[in-house]
Amino acid sequence: MTITIEFKPFYPLQKVENREKYKQLLSGFTQTSPMYSDNLKPYLPYRVAEKIFCVSFLSKDVSRKDASVDAVKEKDGIGIKTFVSNGVRKYEKIAEFDNRTKYPLDRGNIPKLIGQVAHYRNDRLGSTVKMYQLKNCLYHYLVRDIRKILISECPMRPIDMKSIEVVSEPSQRKSIKFKDKFNSYSFSLSKSTLFQAFTTNKPIEVVKISYEIDKELLLATITELTRQKKEEVSLLESKEHVILPLYSTRIGKVPEKSGLNQWNAGGRKRDYDEVYIPIPIQVHKKNPGFFPPRDKKFILKTEEGKEFSVKLCQDNSKALMSDPNKDLGKWLLRDMLGLKEGELATAEYLAKKEADTVIIYKLKEGLYQIGLHSFGGFEKGYGENA
DSSP states (O other), rough: OOOOBBBSSSGGSSSSSHHHHHHHHHEEETTTTGGTOOOSSHHHHHHHHHHHHHHHTOOOOOOTTTSSEEEEETTEEEEEEEEEEOEEEEEEEEEEEOTTTSSSEEEEHHHHHHHHHHHHHHHHHHHHHHHTOOEEEEEEEEEETTTTTEEEEEEEOOOOGGOOEEEEEOOOOOOEEEOOOOOEEEEEEETEEEEEEEOOOSSEEEEEOSSSOOHHHHHHHHHHHHHHHHHHHHHHHHHHHEEEEEEEEEEOOOOOTSGGGGOOOSOOOOOTTTOOOOOHHHHHHHHTTTTTTOOOOOOEETTTTTTTEEEEEGGOOEEESSSSSHHHIIIIIIIITTTOOOOOOOOOHHHHOOOOOOEEEEEEEEEEEEEEEETTHHHHHHHTOO
């Protein structure tokens, strides 16, 4: 896949008040580091770093999606990392390919293996760029040093296939080091994980951390980070919505020839993107009149700005389809779930993605919005035996 992306810094171009808020939230959380460790280098879990970034810069958190970035703001895609300083260079994970069916690797041929890893990495990055219509991709990383955090950024580039060079073959550690003309990489054979080297001595800005508890700052940090979650819950409760399973609630699995795998049904030639989303009868009973009548078309848009013409089909309006049918499938199967053409969707695959439901909001008559939702969301919304 050919990837066309640019690189420009993100952090230096943000408003002063947003940058200040970011530094305050980092300081507020990390001042509690002595609670977790005697290390003078501050404690900052990666999920907290992602949350603080998205709250401060009003970015969309996509860290739990199958994407190469953790946050999206307009046309910027940002991979957020946090790690402890260890010299002037540190290898950090940028991709994992542990699904051997989806990512076959020739472990007996080192040059071929590296080519495969590079291809998988580039393909995934390209899919992310396409999914969110990005123009700029970068890593924003926080290097934790003694009583300080170094804010750094670098381009998120595809691996340059033409300039790949093996630096060292597997040793007892079972890792391969290689490089291209831009970056150095390490691939762990045991974990099927790709690491990239990040420089730690060229920060954009340094945030000093005090371990003297500032009660006012700590309270403000807790209030800000929890307020965002409460607002998300409040928004969910205030907007009329339904949650639909991506599997059959009758059998607890994804059927091989219907639903997400409708493309695999017989009877005629079908497009690989042909799908429908099942609508259990419980949804209609709990939310009568939420959807238009069967066969009446309406607009369904995604969080990324795509729009589909859709309608309810089949007996008892038990299926949601797009027209043309493949539009919904391409977005759901390829862009959101990362399935390849001809690859069956399974309950196990959805569990790995931590998403087996979609949520649909009714914005107004004839206009709805869809997004991938949480794992187990249907049972929570409609009862364990729904």
